Amino acid sequence: MNRLLDVGSSVLASVVRLGAGSQTGRVGTRPAQRLVLYEFESCPFCRKVREAFSTLDLEAEVRPCPKGGKRFREELVKRGGKAQFPYLVDPNTGKEMYESDEIVRYLYAAYGQGDVPALLAGGPLNDVTASMASAVRFGAGTRSKASTAPAEPLELWSYEPSPFCRIVRERLCALELPYVLHNVAKGSGAREAFAERSGRMMVPYLVDPNTGTKMFESADIVAYLDRTYASHA
């Protein structure tokens, strides 16, 4: 896709969702262990859950499940019984669940302050705008592309509505690359440590422990992911 159209449509996706996930808020108890999320980037229901993760300043171990993908879809069917996304696993409480609205309510009860903000609460308007955000991205991050599985999950510093982070998450998703999602929205308690570690406060930032790669710049990251993991049969 032409870069201008790519970035412009990604900005539009965030505008349609009124920037949900750009700022932390109503943050509560911190989980001892990272939560696990089966999802795919363009799924509107998964989007609402990722927005909640970003707003609640939570990290996730993301297992991308694009359509046509095998790596984690089959794992989820064995685990939860069906291929429906999103699916949350909380190793801290042993809870596992389908249904985005239920997941968002659970996250706010366990790791927020109870109430769910209007922008993330259930309701047709939120589902429609979350779907519109996928439509303006032409469904990027929906279908799998053949790839080699990494031995270790990658790590991405991101926040949900960043147009550049979205472009990277879409590719991680299409390639079914598992990754640790470090959310660093405005107000995040993780920002300072991240800036110290990476040298500047800018996202997306990718660390690939499999190759020792550390990099900024969405276009470069996407090119790196394709070069390193996409199958070129």
Ligand SMILES: N[C@@H](CCC(=O)N[C@@H](CS)C(=O)NCC(=O)O)C(=O)O
């Ligand atoms: N009511 C569910 C709807 C979830 C849903 O319909 N997810 C779609 C993706 S957007 C799905 O899992 N489709 C099956 C598939 O992708 O194979 C929720 O809010 O979580």
